Amino acid sequence: MLALQKRRDDQGLELRDVPEPPPPGPADVRIRVAATGICGTDLGIQKWGAGYRAMMAKALPVTLGHETVGHVIAVGDGVTSVAIGDVVVVNPAVACGDCARCRAGDPVGCLDRRPVGMVMDGAFAPLLNVPGSYVYRLPANIPLELGALVEPLSVAAYALDVAGFEPGQRVLVYGPGPIGQGVAVLAREMGAAEVAVVGLSDAARFTTLRTLGFDHLFDMSEPDAAERLSAFAGDGFDIAIEAAGVASVIDQALALLRPLGILAMAGMGEASGPLDIGLLVRKRLQVRGVSRIPPRIWPSVIALMAKRPEAFAPLITHRLPLSQAIEAFALCRAGETSKVLLIPGD
Ligand SMILES: [Zn+2]
Ligand SMILES: [Zn+2]
Incomplete structure (x- = not known):
């Protein structure tokens, strides 16, 4: 079968013909x-x-892909939560089950994680095996392809959870990419009073946000954007979500929060930046990191999507066959896309 793999300890990816996975083990589903x-x-x-290399180098070759949806076609003897024919999504954060944290009952804190699509073979292929305890059934009223959004939406939902989101709040989102868009849609669907999204030269992504129904969009490459944003902020946002991984926006976010506001950082960046300690202390603000989504988030995202699936559909902007994976990655890098799906053949 065709699979998109990381094969060598170096840059790049390869589309390869690889053997099908073995029959699923007793705790696994195919x-x-x-x-x-x-x-x-x-x-x-x-x-x-460097971070990916540290986690993955010993697992090569490995098939990538972790934001997936598909049909269960085989189940191990020990799996009772799903059955053949079910449509399921995969929580890729597979824990080792054996380290000190796992043995202490904290698999989210696992010290030796085996994420699907990074250490375990993933879903840029027609078939994959995963542990049955990491799959969730998708209700029939959610269109099949929207299932591929559950994983990134879980990141977005957990960012809101970490920020202590409550209905009626005013929410500021940094970064109009797929995670930021997910934060905006989820916040609205959960009853946010207002959602503002800040970006930098992100015309295509702002177009998607307009299609999703958002109009408080601030492109900081425009000369008056900062002024318009602080006018819109008024007495301050209740929470802010950073989904771009840009450290330099921290002070701006802190300035736009109300006293006791919370900034949740979900974007993965390698840079460090300044922090206005006086502002943080005087306004009694909090900055929190978002990583490692607890399993409880998954059913909550699926339940929310099931209420109004059409609200999420514009998040997917492109669909390409798996055979065009390399082109699809280049398209993503160009920043003109929101979520791009790869569709395997047989
Ligand atoms: Zn572990
Ligand atoms: Zn992802």
Whole structure:
């Protein structure tokens, strides 16, 4: 079968003909992949940054792809939560089950994680095996391809959760990419009073946000954007979500929060930046990191999507066959896309 793999300890990815996975083990399920989204993580693996190398070098070759949806076509004897024919999505954060944290009952804190699409073979292929305890059934009223959004939306939902989001709040989002867009849509669907999104020369992504129904958009490359944003902020936003990984926006976000406001940082960046300690202390603000999504988030995202699936559909902007994966990655890098799906053939 065709698979998009990281094969060598170097930059790049390869489309390869590889053997099908073995029959699923007793605790595993086999999925026929319907669609898999390309994530910033996948782009990072293609570029082979130091963090990815540290986690993945010993697992090569490995098939990428972790934002996936498909049909269960085989189940191990020990799996009772799903059955053949079910449409499922995959929580890729597979824990080792054996380290000190796992044995202490904290698999989210696992010290030796085996993420699907990074250490375990992933879903840029027609077939994959995953542990049955990491799959969730998708209700029939959610269109199949939207299942590929559940994983990135779980990141967005957890960012809101970490920020202590409550209905009626005013929410500021930095970064109009797929995660920021997910934060905006989820906040609105959960009853935010207002959502503002800040970007930098992100015309295509702002177009998607307009299609999604947002108009408080601030492109900081425009000369009056900062002024318009602080006017719109008024007495301050209740929470802010950073989904761009840009350290230099921290002080701006802190300035735009109301006293006791919370900034949740979900964007993965390698840079450090200044921090206005006086502002942080005087306004009694909090800055919190967002990583490692607890399993409870998954059913909550699926339940929210099931209420109004059409609200999420514009998040997917492109669909390409898996055979065009390399072109699809280049398209993502150009920044003109929101979520891009790869569709495997047979
Ligand atoms: Zn992802
Ligand atoms: Zn572990």
